[in-house]
Amino acid sequence: MWEVVKSVLAAFLGVQREQQRLKDFEKGNPVAFIAVGIVMGAVLVGLIVLVASLAAG
Amino acid sequence: MRTLLVWLAGGLTLVGSSQVALANGWNMPVGVSTLSGEIYGLHMTIFWICVVIGVVVFGVMFYSLFKFRHSRGAKASNFHENTTVEVIWTIVPLLILVGMAVPATATLQKIYDPSEAELDVMVTGQQWRWRYEYLGEDVSFISNLATPRAQINGEEARGEHYLLEVDEPLVLPVNRKVRFLFTSDDVMHAWWVPQLAVKQDAIPGFVNENWVEIQEPGIYRGQCAELCGVDHGFMPIVVHAVEEEEFDTWLAERKEAAAEEAMGIDREWEMDELMERGEGIYSSICASCHQPEGQGSPPAFPALAGNEQLISDKDWHVNKVINGVSGSAMPSFRNTLNPVELASVLTYTRNAWGNDTGEVVQPAEIAERLEE
Numbered sequence: 001m002w003e004v005v006k007s008v009l010a011a012f013l014g015v016q017r018e019q020q021r022l023k024d025f026e027k028g029n030p031v032a033f034i035a036v037g038i039v040m041g042a043v044l045v046g047l048i049v050l051v052a053s054l055a056a057g
Numbered sequence: 058m059r060t061l062l063v064w065l066a067g068g069l070t071l072v073g074s075s076q077v078a079l080a081n082g083w084n085m086p087v088g089v090s091t092l093s094g095e096i097y098g099l100h101m102t103i104f105w106i107c108v109v110i111g112v113v114v115f116g117v118m119f120y121s122l123f124k125f126r127h128s129r130g131a132k133a134s135n136f137h138e139n140t141t142v143e144v145i146w147t148i149v150p151l152l153i154l155v156g157m158a159v160p161a162t163a164t165l166q167k168i169y170d171p172s173e174a175e176l177d178v179m180v181t182g183q184q185w186r187w188r189y190e191y192l193g194e195d196v197s198f199i200s201n202l203a204t205p206r207a208q209i210n211g212e213e214a215r216g217e218h219y220l221l222e223v224d225e226p227l228v229l230p231v232n233r234k235v236r237f238l239f240t241s242d243d244v245m246h247a248w249w250v251p252q253l254a255v256k257q258d259a260i261p262g263f264v265n266e267n268w269v270e271i272q273e274p275g276i277y278r279g280q281c282a283e284l285c286g287v288d289h290g291f292m293p294i295v296v297h298a299v300e301e302e303e304f305d306t307w308l309a310e311r312k313e314a315a316a317e318e319a320m321g322i323d324r325e326w327e328m329d330e331l332m333e334r335g336e337g338i339y340s341s342i343c344a345s346c347h348q349p350e351g352q353g354s355p356p357a358f359p360a361l362a363g364n365e366q367l368i369s370d371k372d373w374h375v376n377k378v379i380n381g382v383s384g385s386a387m388p389s390f391r392n393t394l395n396p397v398e399l400a401s402v403l404t405y406t407r408n409a410w411g412n413d414t415g416e417v418v419q420p421a422e423i424a425e426r427l428e429e
């Protein structure tokens with residue numbers, strides 16, 4: 001699970017190690033990546049909203 | 058040593074050319090409002106960040122092209138992927154962007170805070186003029202281009218403020234926070250005065266806000282900044298910033314004049330006074346489309362002189378001026394002109410250029426029509 005989160009974070013930045021990418025494609029479960037991606041996307045939006053409302057407050 | 062000289066020359070050229078640009082007024086002005094200096098500072102900060110990035114990126118590029126050229130036997134190193142380099146060139150721009158966003162957001166927040174304004178001015182764009190309304194003061198007027206047609210047609214030499222002069226400037230006090238409410242009667246316009254650092258869209262059906270606190274009395278000029286039709290370049294803005302006492306006196310005078318005008322609606326007007334007034338209104342508002350001699354430019358802008366329908370049907374004529382013609386360039390003047398002005402321009406167009414109907418359109422009957 002931690003591996004999946006790390007890979008999604010790397011995808012957010014747009015940079016991934018080749019070794020890790022191969023590993024993900026061989027052993028990973030696509031559903032897990034999609035689910036974690038959606039959840040972390042929502043978390044990112046929430047964080048931006050929080051920062052913005054703090055700044056505006 | 059030689060490389061150093063090249064760098065030095067390049068750097069000097071860059072700084073020199075930016076100084077030339079500033080001196081020639083090609084840059085945005087520092088401005089005269091409480092926020093304009095801050096906006097200018099932000100603009101220059103970001104400009105210099107971009108200059109540094111440009112110098113570094115192109116410097117490395119040109120240096121590499123020169124130093125590792127083929128004729129010197131340079132060999133390309135073939136490799137694929139380097140995570141460290143990729144992380145660096147992702148993180149560095151991210152930090153630069155966030156670094157620029159922090160001061161930019163701080164300034165934006167100030168721009169979007171029109172609270173505690175002491176004066177509200179409604180600014181309405183219209184093809185092709187601006188209307189200003191001092192909210193709660195019963196003072197409103199329209200501001201038309203004042204450059205003579207002869208200059209525009211090239212028959213006369215251009216004046217100093219060619220296309221940047223109006224018949225009635227917007228008068229504002231210095232040292233008071235003034236809130237603007239922008240909207241439009243027809244298409245999108247944008248009210249732009251560089252010295253005030255205000256550039257805001259005027260959109261039909263929407264009200265946009267902005268504000269300004271001018272620090273120096275003076276005359277500040279601007280233009281419509283949203284392509285809005287054939288006369289887009291002919292709807293300038295002139296702001297006349299005056300001392301507070303002078304503004305209060307001016308506003309009181311305008312209020313009085315407006316009240317007097319309102320009283321004048323009920324009395325019986327003479328043909329001559331309506332004709333005289335109507336001629337002025339016609340030339341500043343109607344003539345740009347229907348032409349100074351009422352000949353129009355068909356098919357877009359019908360002729361008024363000798364127009365059979367206009368001459369024979371007063372009711373039809375009054376209706377077109379008050380309500381406009383939907384789907385055409387003819388706007389409704391219901392909110393732009395007051396009953397006396399409407400009656401004047403109607404009387405004028407019904408009697409000028411051989412349209413000798415002999416009819417006087419009274420302000421009172423127009424006032425009645427407007428109530429309907």
Ligand SMILES: [Cu+2]
Nearest residue numbers: 246247281285
């Ligand atoms: Cu416009």
